[in-house]
Amino acid sequence: MAGQPLQFDMSTLCKGGSFELALLDLDGTLWRGSDVIEGAPEFVERLRHSGIRPVFFTNNSSRTPEAVVAALQRMGFTASVDEVCTSxxxxxxxxxxxxxxxxxxxxxxxxxxxxxxxxxxxxxxxxxxxxxxxxxxxxxxxxxxxxxxxxxxxxxxxxxxxxxxxxxxxxxxxxxxxxxxxxxxxxxxxxxxxxxxxxxxxxxxxTGKPDPSFVRYALSRYGVPVDRAFIVGDNLHTDILAGNQIGVYSVFVRSGISGEPKDGDPQPDLIVDSVANLFRQNA
Ligand SMILES: [Mg+2]
The missing domain is CATH 3.40.50.1000 (HAD superfamily/HAD-like)
Incomplete structure (x- = not known):
């Protein structure tokens, strides 16, 4: 499905409440360096309103979940410690x-x-x-x-x-x-x-992306089956590969480090410019 239109029609993926969990990469996806990605906090709120639990899913093992929450809050996100899942x-x-x-x-x-x-x-x-x-x-x-x-x-x-x-x-x-x-x-x-x-x-x-054990750990921790979760990230070789290896729907955002997927790269199910494009009724 790579190369599909940018609009992420909320009704397509939320029909029948098909998704319950969103595994969200941080750097390049919700923020870039010390700058929030425009529209990202609103995206996280749209997830909540759609009944989808946001999970801040990070390979950064240095920060405690409390420190991740503090960083997210500084950038205007709402987040709680139990929503942080680290490697x-x-x-x-x-x-x-x-x-x-x-x-x-x-x-x-x-x-x-x-x-x-x-x-x-x-x-x-x-x-x-x-x-x-x-x-x-x-x-x-x-x-x-x-x-x-x-x-x-x-x-x-x-x-x-x-x-x-x-x-x-x-x-x-x-x-x-x-x-x-x-x-x-x-x-x-x-x-x-x-x-x-x-x-x-x-x-x-x-124990971090792209190893599928990290996704498996998150699914088990939040009690969600593989077909009820999706992963969003800017790195084809960590975020998208992690999703592909376990069969979790993957969304690639152009807001971070990777260029467009080429032949031989892990292929996402959906490509968008940024999370600001996701779950909008009238994007
Ligand atoms: Mg990233």
Missing amino acids: AQAAADAVSQRVPQSGAIVAYVGGEGLREALRKAGFDARRADGKDIREPWVKLAQAAAVGLDPSVTYGDLAVVSRIAYRVGWFALTNPDVRLPVEDGFMPGNGAIGAFVAAASSAEVVV
């Missing part, structure tokens, strides 16, 4: 599936969002501090998780790698190897994960 929370869930023991030590590198998600899931989350890799807890840790952490050191990665080697796997909240910036890129969380994967030969359990 850090999905990582904590992935650890829970493999380490059912409450209170188990989980080593991580990453930000406050990952630490809080692990703690809320009942784990004793400890930042891998490579100043002393002979700390007793390093030998006791039952899992390791890697989120983006610009202050990470060789010693921190040594701790995480050794734990990953011992347990055979680690959670990676975001597989992007590069983060675009104005004059090029910065290495992303995927690049840090590649270091740990190379050093440990451990299985990499990706």
